[in-house]
Amino acid sequence: MNADSIRQMIETGFEKAGLPGARADVQGEDGVHFEATVVSEAFAGKLPLARHRMVYATLGEKMGGEIHALQLRTITPAEAAA
Template structure:
């Protein structure tokens, strides 16, 4: 598993999302995900949305994924 594959899975699974994923060892990754779908959701619900895009890979091919989840406004890219 690599960071680019994870980014693609997240962005395909969350329409309109923008993801930045890093991880050099192939099993531990960090991701920042910006998505309108996070609006009004608590952090746990946001993380579940991201995990759902990765399915059974979580806990398998992806041993750990540290997440930062933001709405476009929280990321400073939305309408002010």
């Protein structure tokens, strides 16, 4: 697993639909531990836990398997601009 593959899964989907219009910046050098900042309008009005669950849903069974750990920062475009 690599950071670019995770970015693509978040933005376009894997087992489920991705987050349409999302932008993801994913970092991770060891192939199992990653950090991601995900910017999506879909996060508006949602608490952080709900936002994280939305991202995890795009990754499906890869979470806890090929992706051992994923540290997330989930923000809306307005929050990113602030």
